[in-house]
Amino acid sequence: MRGKETPMSPFDVILFDVGGVLLTNGWDHAERAAAVERFQLDAQELETRHAEVAGAWERGEIDRDQYLDVVVFYEPRSFSRDEFFDFILAQSHVLPDSALPILAVLSEANHTMLGALNNEARETNEFRFGKFELRRYFKVALSSCYLGLRKPEPAIYRRALDILGSRPHRTLFIDDREENVVGAKAEGIKAIRFTGADALKKELQQLRVL
Secondary structure, X not given: OOXXXXXXXOOOEEEEOOEOXXXXXXOOHHHHHHHHHHHOOOHHHHHHHHHHHHHHHHOOOOOHHHHHHHHOOOOOOOOOXXXXXXXXXXXXXXXXXXXXXXXXXXXXXXXXXXXXXXXXXXXXXXXXXXHOOHHHOOOEEEEHHHHOOOOOOHHHXXXXXXXXOOOHHHEEEEEOOHHHHHHHHHOOOEEEXXXXXXXXXXXXXXXXXX
């Protein structure tokens, strides 16, 4: 990974976020609002309880059932954990104006290692990687649930660089959230905020990645 730089490959590694760049967010505000309506839940209570344990779930500190026990099943329900979790999984789709076609082109060119750097709970992460065949593109999945860290914590970017053996200036990161882009840049990583496929394509062409 620390070899000689070549014009063909200005970066040793390109890391993509998943939700908001390739796919819809798996369990964000809109998805939780849909669950509130579908299962007739108290929105404020769900959001408060979610905030208490979402970080632990995404870091892999608790599992699906532990999360659901706190957020939904703290009292008897007319539906099951599996029914509720199936609803969560069903919210995942390819993002309109997704960067997936760009990722596919980069994968086919095979000039640079491609990986994911995303915040996601283990159960939803593995479902999404499987359903949308993301491992066909990514050589490494640096997901929060595996690293025990979340973006934009500085340590997650440092851990990613350590695992990859890549220098910050030779690492490109693409994310849709400004705070995550700022966090990566603070560690010396070249970072792009994703605003749409066309804009990303132009930026990658300017960087001689495409």
